[in-house]
Amino acid sequence: MALQSLDIAKRSATTTEPPHARKTIEVAKLIDVSKCIGCKACQVACMQWNDLRDEVGSCGGTYANPTDMTDQSWTVMRYAEVESEERGLEWLIRKDGCMHCEDPGCLKACPAPGAIIKYANGIVDFHQENCIGCGYCVTGCPFNVPRISKKDSKAYKCTLCSDRVAVGLEPACVKVCPTGSISFGSKEDMKELAEERVAELQERGFKNAGLYDPAGVGGTHVMYVLNHADKPSLYSGLPNDPTIAPTVSLWKGFTKPLAMAGIAAAALGGLFHYVMKGPNEVSKEVEAEVEKELEAEK
Amino acid sequence: MIRDPSDLQRYNASERANHWVVGICFILLALSGLALFHPALFPLAGLFGGGVWTRILHPFVGVVMMLFFVVMFFRFKHLNQMTQTDWEWVKRAKEMVDGDDHNMPEMGKYNGGQKLLFWFLGAAMLVLFASGIVIWRAYFSAYFPIGVIRTGALLHAAFAALMIIAIIVHVYAAIWVRGTIRAMLYGTVTRAWAKQHHRAWYRQVTGK
Numbered sequence: 001m002a003l004q005s006l007d008i009a010k011r012s013a014t015t016t017e018p019p020h021a022r023k024t025i026e027v028a029k030l031i032d033v034s035k036c037i038g039c040k041a042c043q044v045a046c047m048q049w050n051d052l053r054d055e056v057g058s059c060g061g062t063y064a065n066p067t068d069m070t071d072q073s074w075t076v077m078r079y080a081e082v083e084s085e086e087r088g089l090e091w092l093i094r095k096d097g098c099m100h101c102e103d104p105g106c107l108k109a110c111p112a113p114g115a116i117i118k119y120a121n122g123i124v125d126f127h128q129e130n131c132i133g134c135g136y137c138v139t140g141c142p143f144n145v146p147r148i149s150k151k152d153s154k155a156y157k158c159t160l161c162s163d164r165v166a167v168g169l170e171p172a173c174v175k176v177c178p179t180g181s182i183s184f185g186s187k188e189d190m191k192e193l194a195e196e197r198v199a200e201l202q203e204r205g206f207k208n209a210g211l212y213d214p215a216g217v218g219g220t221h222v223m224y225v226l227n228h229a230d231k232p233s234l235y236s237g238l239p240n241d242p243t244i245a246p247t248v249s250l251w252k253g254f255t256k257p258l259a260m261a262g263i264a265a266a267a268l269g270g271l272f273h274y275v276m277k278g279p280n281e282v283s284k285e286v287e288a289e290v291e292k293e294l295e296a297e298k
Numbered sequence: 299m300i301r302d303p304s305d306l307q308r309y310n311a312s313e314r315a316n317h318w319v320v321g322i323c324f325i326l327l328a329l330s331g332l333a334l335f336h337p338a339l340f341p342l343a344g345l346f347g348g349g350v351w352t353r354i355l356h357p358f359v360g361v362v363m364m365l366f367f368v369v370m371f372f373r374f375k376h377l378n379q380m381t382q383t384d385w386e387w388v389k390r391a392k393e394m395v396d397g398d399d400h401n402m403p404e405m406g407k408y409n410g411g412q413k414l415l416f417w418f419l420g421a422a423m424l425v426l427f428a429s430g431i432v433i434w435r436a437y438f439s440a441y442f443p444i445g446v447i448r449t450g451a452l453l454h455a456a457f458a459a460l461m462i463i464a465i466i467v468h469v470y471a472a473i474w475v476r477g478t479i480r481a482m483l484y485g486t487v488t489r490a491w492a493k494q495h496h497r498a499w500y501r502q503v504t505g506k
Binding site for chain 2: 013014015109111112113130132133134135136138139144148153245247248250251255256258259260262263266267270273274277278279280281282283286287289290293294
């Protein structure tokens with residue numbers, strides 16, 4: 001069930017207005033990768049708060065453990081070793097997880113009413129009791145975030161601790177981060193905080209430091225401070241310019257009304273053709289001819 | 299059971315059964331597919347036991363349809379080769395739809411419209427089957443890159459809509475041309491029907 005049931009901004013596969021009598025401020029989580037030490041406390045806190053236990057996996061050659069997000073691991077630290085002439089070897093660590101897009105591709109693609117909810121505060125939440133397990137959210141997501149469980153075929157991802165936020169607490173990962181790399185608050189405040197930090201980083205020689213709040217998806221409610229904001233893809237493939245794919249927009253946009261209109265036109269066209277032109281019956285003339293032919297045969 | 303010995307056999311029992319398996323699959327697929335296509339039609343999922351069951355069943359029904367369609371396709375392929383006369387018929391189809399079929403060229407077992415529908419359905423089934431495999435999350439999607447899955451989802455929806463429209467035309471044509479549906483129900487048509495609508499076929503089977 002939706003916890004903040006009066007502040008719903010968008011509801012999947014719903015063409016009417018969702019309940020949104022209440023106004024709330026937009027929230028955001030700010031992840032400052034330049035402060036992150038890759039300790040994975042956020043991963044542990046996420047598992048603990050959400051009561052999830054992933055299987056013990058294998059090593060993929062980096063510190064990432066597990067190597068990818070799963071239905072049990074909603075956030076994963078990714079470690080990229082990047083070499084450049086200017087800076088030599090850099091270890092770029094990024095906490096990966098749902099970005100909570102302002103314009104969520106998963107919600108746009110989802111065919112099940114109420115399986116994906118976007119709250120007025122910006123959190124995009126999956127409601128597994130309405131999920132039908134089709135995986136369209138995976139198809140729609142520009143960040144490759146949702147994971148379908150092998151056990152129950154439901155889609156899972158970071159909830160931005162919507163249950164904690166609903167009662168005025170910060171997400172578990174924010175609570176536990178030992179370096180203060182993760183902050184949580186109003187989106188406005190987080191942008192201000194980011195601005196200060198970006199200025200600091202630029203002063204220290206990271207001239208391309210900046211905020212990752214990609215406009216292609218209307219901005220996100222999880223933002224990064226990147227020391228190389230000009231090349232987000234350095235951070236284990238963070239998309240440079242994420243948008244909802246044009247194929248998905250077409251599939252979930254124009255195709256729907258066009259197809260419905262076409263199908264209705266065909267059905268109504270048939271009915272009215274029948275009513276206005278009448279049935280195509282065998283003519284009396286041909287019937288008489290055939291009759292005569294049969295007579296002649298006898 | 300033949301009531302009138304002068305009636306002409308248009309389809310044998312096996313052809314009819316084949317057609318109805320495909321037809322039933324199509325209806326199930328259209329209803330379940332539309333449920334997943336447009337939010338306004340999601341309640342159709344109730345016919346299949348809810349959203350989850352709709353998602354589970356739809357692709358399996360699709361596989362059954364494809365199998366039987368392939369059999370039907372090769373059964374009728376040789377009868378659906380377009381000829382010059384068929385194109386002539388297609389050019390004049392508007393006159394017939396308007397209510398005057400006096401200038402329509404003589405048609406064999408199938409007219410130009412039926413033949414074009416046949417080839418369109420063949421192409422649509424191929425696209426729907428291929429794209430359906432790609433977007434079948436439970437078993438196959440993991441083997442395809444995301445761009446292919448997205449294109450697959452779009453093609454699947456677009457061709458399904460076109461196919462539904464084509465089948466509405468197909469069914470309406472059978473209703474409009476009186477005396478046609480019995481051919482698919484019990485296999486026979488009257489001689490007069492054949493002479494009226496498929497004169498070349500009529501000559502061929504009766505020798506007149």
